[in-house]
Amino acid sequence: METRTHAAYEIKLSDRRCPSRRALDLITDRWTPLVIFLLSDGPCRYTQLKRQIGGITQKMLTQTLRKLEDEGLATRTVYPTSPPSVEYALTPLGETLREPIQQLLHWSRSYGLQMRSTREVAKSDEERRKDPE
């Protein structure tokens, strides 16, 4: 009993190789939630995704999409038009992430501003703690 077991979920957070832990690691990085959020709105093309996610590089976008594809969360469809277009979409499994991810985005929208103001308030405390010279 080295790990606290939570009423509802029995995840061994203490073990990085635990499948649940690996699943969590997969969806908690800088770009994955954003990509999934956009895809949860419907299929989307590469350049569309890139334009809508500020700051992402094509390397990271490609890498993130490949990962989602490999894990069975998204599909990649190439339309042989000219110029070619590639469309990404969530799989049924990927769709199950819609709710959790949207909750996260919902929270971000609600508390983004509150957090900023809290920081301002906390600044004086910081100054006191740091005690620069």
Place this chain on the structure above:
Amino acid sequence: METRTHAAYEIKLSDRRCPSRRALDLITDRWTPLVIFLLSDGPCRYTQLKRQIGGITQKMLTQTLRKLEDEGLATRTVYPTSPPSVEYALTPLGETLREPIQQLLHWSRSYGLQMRSTREVAKSDEERRKDPE
């Protein structure tokens, strides 16, 4: 209209400096969701957290906790016992993250195994795509 606006949430994902976007970035990294998840179960001490989150270094744990503190999501309370103990707890603002984070953990538990099996299935596809000599 360069960014898709989503029915419920108006977040400019295309702008990294958007407060909502910054809030999201804050909670989507390797360690923050895990720390918040554990704290959402009640106040917890440093060593307890460290033991329960497999693979985290003391540097990253401290860094993550400081960030949560600075953003007003968690509190740090020092009990001047001997040896001293430090307890971390969510603030009311931090508590608002309970549901979203638990949803994420819930998903991880449910689909951790499914994803593995999907990967196995997808392997043959990968082989075909890579076409190694």
Place this chain on the structure above:
DNA sequence: CAGAATCCTACCTGATACTG
């Protein structure tokens, strides 16, 4: 358009030593 390839840096890890 949708990437692949390359280079390069910042951050993270891991180990260890030290402190109040």
Place this chain on the structure above:
DNA sequence: CAGTATCAGGTAGGATTCTG
């Protein structure tokens, strides 16, 4: 106990260039 400090090494990620 709850950190801080340091240093070696690896890897994730950014910037740039090129391509079918």
